[in-house]
Amino acid sequence: MTALLEMRSITKTFPGVKALDQVNLLVRKGEIHAICGENGAGKSTLMKVLSGVYPAGSYEGDILYDGAVAQFRSIRDSEAKGIIIIHQELALVPLLSIAENLFLGNERAQGGVINWPETFRQTEALLKKVGLNEAPGTQVGKLGVGKQQLVEIAKALSKDVRLLILDEPTAALSESDSQALLDLLLELKAQGVTSIIISHKLNEVRRVADSVTVIRDGTTVSTLNAHAEPITEDRIVRDMVGRDMAHRYPERARRAGEVVFEVSGWNVWHPEHAERQIIRDIGLTARAGEVVGIAGLMGSGRTELAMSIFGRSYGRNISGEVKVHGKRADVSDVSRAIAAGIAYVTEDRKSLGLILEETIQRNTTLANLPAVATSGVINEARETEVAEKYRAAMRIRTPSVFQKVVNLSGGNQQKVVLSKWLFTEPEVLILDEPTRGIDVGAKYEIYSIINDLSAQGKAVVMISSEMPELLGMCDRIYVMNEGAFVGELSAAEATQERIMSLIVTE
Structure with a gap:
């Protein structure tokens, strides 16, 4: 099989972080190519480079698509070449119908007027292709997540997809929905559609993938060919993990x-x-x-x-x-x-853990206001005293507890969140x-x-x-x-x- 896509020496750097370092990827026409790696390995970043989310000029290296150098400056550019990415968080509008979602931004219209009979006809044909037996007018929000995933694939097919990229497509699906989706990928392969699947579920990878590329810490570790030799889960796991942990964690007496x-x-x-x-x-x-x-x-x-x-x-x-x-x-x-x-430090400190426009002082006492109040009135001197105590104990780097937390670094914001919950004892x-x-x-x-x-x-x-x-x-x-x-x-x-x-x- 000839190559449809080749990514050579792709390097992507964010301030202070090299997310991708000389990554290479070769995907042949008509194959299902799996990309495996731990969370944070760089898999999604690589696909964002490919799809134009990170435009040409913002990374180093070359993308060759169908034998020619490609420079995608937006998602629209990559979609025009038939490259469609389906993210783990589905990009559907729940209150719109299946038909409206399929052709959103790609409407079947004449003279600025949508041709609804044609839209519904094409929707029915696309739904048949993905094996979804739903009326085109069905509201997407009323479908289960498995059916929504199929709607996303139908939407990709409506754009004449040549390379379909799926990011953790079965993460939120039941066993039966997962199997149905994998069967569909194999059917699309038979129809000539090339796919890239990002997945941690190695049993699924082994079932459908022709090739597997493993990425670790932003670097290509290996590319395995299922037709040349059997790909075992142990081999993929071994390539996915394994890094030096020495001196990264403080000693602790375990009692x-x-x-x-x-x-x-x-x-x-x-x-x-x-x-x-x-x-x-x-x-x-x-x-x-x-x-x-x-x-x-x-x-x-x-x-x-x-x-x-x-x-x-x-x-x-x-x-x-x-x-x-x-x-x-x-x-x-x-x-x-x-x-x-019980205290819970949320994974999303900016949206759920802190009030960003408030001060360190206010955020620190927020979960236990009665402890700094007298007769229902906050004692600001006491509140400041508490904030100063935790600022010292947590080594929060700030000129003042009256500093807004939005101006702190991520690490210092996390220390404020911890302070808030520790104050609840x-x-x-x-x-x-x-x-x-x-x-x-x-x-x-x-x-x-x-x-x-x-x-x-x-x-x-x-x-x-x-x-x-x-x-x-x-x-x-x-x-x-x-x-x-x-x-x-x-x-x-x-x-x-x-x-x-x-x-x-x-």
Whole structure:
């Protein structure tokens, strides 16, 4: 097969970070080419370079498409050549119909007037191609996520797709919907459509992929040809993981005490799609002085689990029991969860963790205002005293606690979020991606704070997409996949290979 796409020595740099470093990718006509790698390896960045999200001139290296040098300056440029990317977060308008979504920005119109009969006729033909038996006028928001994924593919077909790129296409799908989607990719391959699939599900990769490229830390590690030799999951896992972790994590004396935090029989359904169970019969314990990790891929349900426990901030029809120090805890809303001794540091500090236009002082006391108030009136002197205490303890780099947090670095913003929750004096601290988007030096400081908390006898539950971080910090690690725990490993047992193998084989 001849090459349809070749990306040579692609290097993409952001301020202070080299996201891609001399990456090479060759995709042949008519094949399904898988790209594998850990979260943050650079897979999506590479596809954004290809599709014009990062335009020509913003990266180094060359893109050859159909034998000619291509310089895409926008998504419109790449789509004009038949390159269509479907992101993990679907780009559909829920309140519009299937037909309206399929041809949005690509309307079937004459003289500025949409030809609805032709639009509906073409919609029916496209839906038939992807095996979706729905009326063109059906509102997209009323479809399940599996059917929405098929609508996205039909939309790509409406643009005369030659190279279809799918980013984690089955992450949010049920087993049956996933199989249907993979079958469709094989059918499209038979029709001459070339596909690139980004996926962590190695059983699915092995089922459909002709070639596999593994990227680690922004660099191409290997390209495997399924027709030349069998591609094993162990080989892909070995290429995906493996990095030097020496001296990245502070030393900590590991001494676990009594069980502080216990979750049992925890089940959660999707807040909008009543038929989708997101969390399945989770059981979890964390002891005093223990750091317990939760490993899993994006879409595995880690954040949904944390938010549902913390005051039922996510989900519906929630069932199960939470205990703190052996006593049943009322977590029916956020204020009761805080009163029960539970704190949750969200993965999205800018939208959900902080009020960016407020000061460090105000953000620090926000979750425990009664502690700085007298008769319902905030004592500003007391509030300043508390903020100064945490500024010193957390080593927040700022000229004043009256500084707006929007002006702080990511690492210092994260320290303010931690300060806010530590001021509630929790027994249990759930940390969701605690070092996301911060530099290496700030990460070490956050790790030191986590160690200090465990030394004080707190129970810490840490969710992270970075397996080396979990291995470097945690006493035990629960492995999560598709809303359920599929394994539990002690610090002595845990390796990146074992964690990834549990994720992709269960």
